[in-house]
Amino acid sequence: MKTYGFFLFILVAFSSCSEAQQIKNLPVAEFKQLLDKTPAKNLIDVRTDGEVAGGVIPGARQIDLYSSDFEQKIASLDKSKPVFLYCAVGARSSSVAQLLSKKGFKQIYNANGGISAWRAAGFKVVPKK
Numbered sequence: 001m002k003t004y005g006f007f008l009f010i011l012v013a014f015s016s017c018s019e020a021q022q023i024k025n026l027p028v029a030e031f032k033q034l035l036d037k038t039p040a041k042n043l044i045d046v047r048t049d050g051e052v053a054g055g056v057i058p059g060a061r062q063i064d065l066y067s068s069d070f071e072q073k074i075a076s077l078d079k080s081k082p083v084f085l086y087c088a089v090g091a092r093s094s095s096v097a098q099l100l101s102k103k104g105f106k107q108i109y110n111a112n113g114g115i116s117a118w119r120a121a122g123f124k125v126v127p128k129k
Helices: 002-022 028-036 071-077 090-101 114-120
Strands: 023-026 042-046 083-086 108-111
Touching: 002 083, 023 028, 023 090, 028 042, 028 083, 028 108, 071 090, 083 114, 090 108, 108 114
Parallel strands: 023 108, 042 083, 083 108
Antiparallel strands: none
16 A cells, blocks of 8 residues: 555656646746747737737737637647747746646746836837737
8 A cells, every 4th residue: 555655656746847847937038038049939928908908029929818718729729839928927827837738738938027027128029919
């Protein structure tokens, strides 16, 4: 019985480590550097319509975390491409990163500090198309 419990513990520990390795929370400078050198990617802004009215990171696709079609839009993403996520300050995008990891996405990058940190660093923001 102890062997079974130990095996179960090891299995859970490794699956937790595996998920953590799939998600990387990056400072915005590192996030931008990786974003710029990754040709095929999903860049996702999970903010609301009101929030994105103030501008987005160039090339971003808005998938509002609170929209009724959020799950459907997430399901349409290409799992073979890395996913770069951001929101206002990094909390919602971190939650979405966990969800994507559970759905089988392997390369997930979250911008620490969100678009607030992005702007503070002086990086480009464009109007939403």
